[in-house]
Amino acid sequence: MKFLGIDQFNEREKAIYLDNGATTMIDPKVLKVMTPYLTTEYGNPASVHILGKKASIALEDARTTIAKSIGAKRSEIFFTSGGTESNNWALKSIAFNNMDKGKHIITTKIEHDCILNSCKWLKGLGMGFEITYLNVDKEGFIDVEELNEAIRKDTILVSIIHGNNEIGTIQEIGEIGKLCRDNNVYFHTDACQSYTKTNIDVRKQNIDLMTLNAHKIHGPKGVGALYIRKGANIKPWQHGGGQERGMRSGTVNVSGVVGFAEAVKIGMDEKHIQYMKRLRNKLINGLLEIPDTQLNGPAIDKNKRGDWRLCNNVNIRFKNVNNETLGNILNIERVCTSAGSACSARSSKPSHVLKAIGLTDADIKNSIRLTLSRFNTNEEIDKVLEIMPGIIKKIRKGSFLDKFASYVSR
Ligand SMILES: Cc1ncc(COP(=O)(O)O)c(C=O)c1O
Structure with a gap:
């Protein structure tokens, strides 16, 4: 996966880091x-x-x-x-x-x-x-x-x-x-x-x-x-x-x-798990309100097994939204996410995990991972939920392509 230059990254305010499955900030x-x-x-x-x-x-x-x-x-x-x-x-x-x-x-x-x-x-x-x-x-x-x-x-x-x-x-x-x-x-x-x-x-x-x-x-x-x-x-x-x-x-x-x-x-403190779970559920439920959106991996509520999803994991797919484009736009917005695991994020190989759960190559290309930590805040989740519907809509319409192309060509 191609990513935009770090130079743009240092210029502005702090990023919203939602890639804690790749690594975390040192406490x-x-x-x-x-x-x-x-x-x-x-x-x-x-x-x-x-x-x-x-x-x-x-x-x-x-x-x-x-x-x-x-x-x-x-x-x-x-x-x-x-x-x-x-x-x-x-x-x-x-x-x-x-x-x-x-x-x-x-x-x-x-x-x-x-x-x-x-x-x-x-x-x-x-x-x-x-x-x-x-x-x-x-x-x-x-x-x-x-x-x-x-x-x-x-x-x-x-x-x-x-x-x-x-x-x-x-x-x-x-x-x-x-x-x-x-x-x-x-x-x-x-x-x-x-x-x-x-x-x-x-x-x-x-x-x-x-x-x-x-x-x-x-x-x-x-x-x-x-x-x-x-x-x-x-x-x-x-x-x-x-x-x-x-x-x-x-x-x-x-x-x-x-x-x-x-x-x-x-x-090892239960309160951190419960806190991340609340953020995770808010993020999942908020993103699922975007039309044609599906959660990848275990359901968080109506699952007969109970909650068997990591408290910090969100993996979601937006129909007709290329994850590389979405990841790059989010990056410009200072939101760090990933298209799969950190190791496969830099390769264009479709995720073997998403393949194993039965997703098509198109579904995989539409999937993005957002992973939380106890250092994320409610305000950060609100911000992501505020900007996502607009970004998704624009990508679906193709109207982000010019802006995106100008960043990539820098
Ligand atoms: C499930 C899992 N196993 C193993 C590793 C590799 O760990 P490390 O980065 O410490 O070598 C990772 C990290 O990406 C992981 O997520």
Whole structure:
């Protein structure tokens, strides 16, 4: 997707940031607790002197916070550079360490690219790995019965995204976890988008491995974690100085990890979830008043399952409105949105997630994602709802084309 120059962006007032599924603003409180570890308390946690000791205490405190937040033990949390690394580690390590049991992996058609591409890579090795991609229904839910039928004697791993990054579908991981445990198959879930926005308990939900990251929850970029249940057959990911109990060598990003834990402490508050939900519902209901508009992903009210949509996700399509044109006009209006996930936003490839829920290529081209955070305000949503009907109307009439073309040609 083509985007307008940043130069126009800095000229005027603050943007309305509705792309929190791509990344979030760092919470100033998070930055504050990180700063000492970038300045005065810069020791290496592996060092035995006073600065090293301080860093190591901070690192272990952060580990405790993250472990508690998901019902895990401290020794089951391993820090990484983010969601991509944790997902790669989980999939590839389980695959290589459990070949004696089998080489079959089950995942879904709506995973993040780092899962899909890891699966593709494993299959491409020619070592016999086989991947089953589960279908999803039109709201993005897998069918647990289909999963049950897909599990074979040689299945070693089921990897299913918890909260979908594009359409916000939250899978029933408790039910999936139980099925996997009953069948003696490892269950991994990518919880980057759902962490702190849903209840996660790795024991109650029978989760063996879980991917987390910081930058989706107002923490710093480049930090994440992999939860590995004690006893899971997984081997070291990076070899070197033996950090992270020998499982992931490399000097740990102490300031990042401290910021990650602070972001979790602040984020795990039900009032933030309820606040984002109110904004989300207001935005969805307001946008649905525009003629020929449809919500992509789970319904927010009349869904028989209850509310199984991420509290910050809106993905919507406006008939005959090209998402690239709409995104660019909104950008000019200082509203940051996305046509899909951040990773696919810069490619013209139609979203695999929207395809999986049955949308046509035309529907996909008409779809836009708006993702909220606790830092968005009611006034911002009012502003978006005020300008959208006019923009949509003009795009449908084709009367924005001149204005748009003049911006793109700058
Ligand atoms: C669901 C999901 N998994 C994984 C990732 C990758 O995480 P990171 O950017 O920390 O590598 C993202 C971020 O785009 C995501 O949304």
